[in-house]
Amino acid sequence: MRVPLFDMTRQYETLKEELLGAVDAVFSSGRVIMGENVKAFEREMADYLGVKHAIGVANGSDALYIAVRSLGIKSGDFVITTAFTFFATASCITRNGATPIFVDIDERTFNIDLDQVESVLENHPSRERIKAVIPVHLFGRTVDLERLKRIRDKYGVRIVEDCAQSVGSTWRFSDGTVKKSGSVGNISTLSFFPTKNLGAHGDAGMILTNDDDLAEFCRIFRVHGARVKYFHEIEGINSRLDEVQAAILRVKLRRLDEYHRRRIELARLYNELFERHGLTDRIVCPPVGKDFECVFHQYVIRVKNGHRDRLKSYLESHGVETAIYYPLGLHRQRCFSHLPAVKLEKTDRACAEVLALPMFPELREEEVEYVVECIRDYFEGECAC
Ligand SMILES: Cc1ncc(COP(=O)(O)O)c(C=O)c1O
Known part of the structure; x- marks a missing residue:
């Protein structure tokens, strides 16, 4: 897939x-x-x-x-x-x-x-x-x-x-x-x-x-x-x-609210599946609340213990496209190197751990299931090593 x-x-x-x-x-x-x-x-x-x-x-x-x-x-x-x-x-x-x-x-x-x-x-x-x-x-x-x-x-x-x-x-x-x-x-x-x-x-x-x-x-x-x-x-x-x-x-x-509802539904499905597969000690899922407090422009997880880049490659080789928003904080960009240095540990950690998974209103439930299963398989393989 x-x-x-x-x-x-x-x-x-x-x-x-x-x-x-x-x-x-x-x-x-x-x-x-x-x-x-x-x-x-x-x-x-x-x-x-x-x-x-x-x-x-x-x-x-x-x-x-x-x-x-x-x-x-x-x-x-x-x-x-x-x-x-x-x-x-x-x-x-x-x-x-x-x-x-x-x-x-x-x-x-x-x-x-x-x-x-x-x-x-x-x-x-x-x-x-x-x-x-x-x-x-x-x-x-x-x-x-x-x-x-x-x-x-x-x-x-x-x-x-x-x-x-x-x-x-x-x-x-x-x-x-x-x-x-x-x-x-x-x-x-x-x-x-x-x-x-x-x-x-x-x-x-x-x-x-x-x-x-x-x-x-x-x-x-x-x-x-x-x-x-x-x-x-x-x-x-x-x-x-x-x-x-x-x-x-x-x-x-005219369809925006309907699209938002669908995004929230998909985010909830991701979270339920991660929970069901016992993956929540490996990754951190974004909270899904009531209302439109989050309209899930992106569904972004944190991948712990340095697994993010390997997991991304694994998903890619299994047909799942992902992205990193953002790989480098703006405080570390070369074009801003003339600004006084600041220590932003949480930003740096996020840059090293975040992974955006497929998210758009027309995404199918079986596709979400496949993404989560691939992530489960990756971690099962890791544990077996
Ligand atoms: C947080 C944020 N600010 C500003 C922009 C700039 O928008 P545009 O790409 O339409 O210039 C974007 C879009 O990519 C964004 O994500």
């Missing part, structure tokens, strides 16, 4: 007619840049996520770059973030001339450790120059939004939520209200990279905010800084959300 990590063609088969109809309507309209679909998709996303403004841009990296720019963050400023994330979470800081301060993760969730964030906000020698915190809801698991809100209010620091992997994930507050990731930060960002839970058939991204002024800045910045064409108020860039991608994403948005 061959089990892909992600297979976009299976979803395409189920949506083919509708997607081609949507694309055809765009082509037939002759309006392929900033048309009705971009406008409608922005409105639909704002409603879905419970935010006032949604601004479509070319990709998630631009969304972060523009979001940080909109806060006026510049050279001499600091921004706290996690080193266990995709590169764009930190490059949006440095591309704006500011300096990232990397803190460690919570080992259970892989998300930024908010105790450490608070400790840096209180004790850093240049704490008055720390202008923002960028938490990432990694693998689809929501960072504690209630605490983020408290940190924002207590320290007056801006929060930029990187929701590239968490579109539609939720957090239940202690008073019972449920909010979606992206709705608490001063400004938040999404990626619609094809592998994401809401994936385009190409690149696309979005900025979210409840702040009218930030929204206005981003709307202008994405079109060369011109509110009125050819009259440039600020030095912006070209980062528009493509009309065809917006039309495609509108079709998929």
